[in-house]
């Protein structure tokens with residue numbers, strides 16, 4: 643079982659949604675926190691609320707993770723402040739919906755930078771210290787989109803497939819070094835994730851951030867390599883691609899995103 647109390651977690655995308663709830667639950671377990679996102683005001687008010695409520699130390703860092711130098715900057719800033727990261731929660735992420743060619747190329751590349759490149763860099767920069775200390779954890783947020791190509795969210799699903807495969811391989815590599823790596827595959831969750839999209843899903847069709855985080859941390863405490871903090875029907879959907887031809891899986895996924903109003 644990970645020793646939460648008194649150690650430090652870095653949570654990316656902590657300004658809202660699932661990341662904010664991760665911060666609250668880790669603070670409740672007695673962890674000091676480093677909170678990262680672009681919305682500094684939201685981070686600072688969360689940091690002050692959590693440190694008052696739980697008596698922990700909270701540091702808010704304003705970083706745009708779409709900037710290729712952001713991971714190096716975060717690592718250098720924490721070294722300068724003498725803060726060691728024991729648990730890394732790579733939660734920040736975004737998905738563009740609609741056809742691939744309808745977006746600006748810079749938007750597509752920015753999403754790959756946040757979801758993949760910066761996640762890899764942070765895993766590397768903080769994973770090294772954990773391996774040397776033979777103690778630590780990395781929780782990477784993938785998605786139920788990790789399991790199949792997803793027309794109308796093509797780049798997003800591909801980035802999340804990367805996160806799942808990368809995390810499972812890393813979990814195997816670090817298993818003997820005292821570092822527990824876990825991927826998380828939430829289903830649709832009621833956050834700001836779909837804000838500004840054409841989705842017709844309502845909050846009642848989705849999981850809450852609270853249930854996602856509670857199930858994720860329960861899975862982490864059980865030593866799981868992959869967590870599926872979602873309802874049975876969504877979990878079932880992640881299993882189908884194992885049994886059906888890929889062309890059929892892509893057609894079904896395309897019909898599903900159309901049904902969700904994402905085309």
Ligand SMILES: NC(=O)c1ccc[n+]([C@@H]2O[C@H](COP(=O)([O-])OP(=O)(O)OC[C@H]3O[C@@H](n4cnc5c(N)ncnc54)[C@H](OP(=O)(O)O)[C@@H]3O)[C@@H](O)[C@H]2O)c1
Pocket residue numbers: 654655656657658659660661678679680681682705706707708709733734735736737756783784785786827828829830831832833834835836
């Ligand atoms: N909601 C879902 O249905 C769902 C399903 C499966 C997986 N997920 C995954 O869950 C994770 C959390 O998403 P959410 O649902 O909580 O979405 P959200 O409410 O939109 O929150 C996203 C978080 O990521 C941060 N972020 C986005 N771009 C960033 C950037 N360039 N630099 C720094 N931080 C950035 C945002 O902070 P700022 O805007 O303040 O920078 C925010 O804190 C993501 O990885 C997402 O892919 C979500």
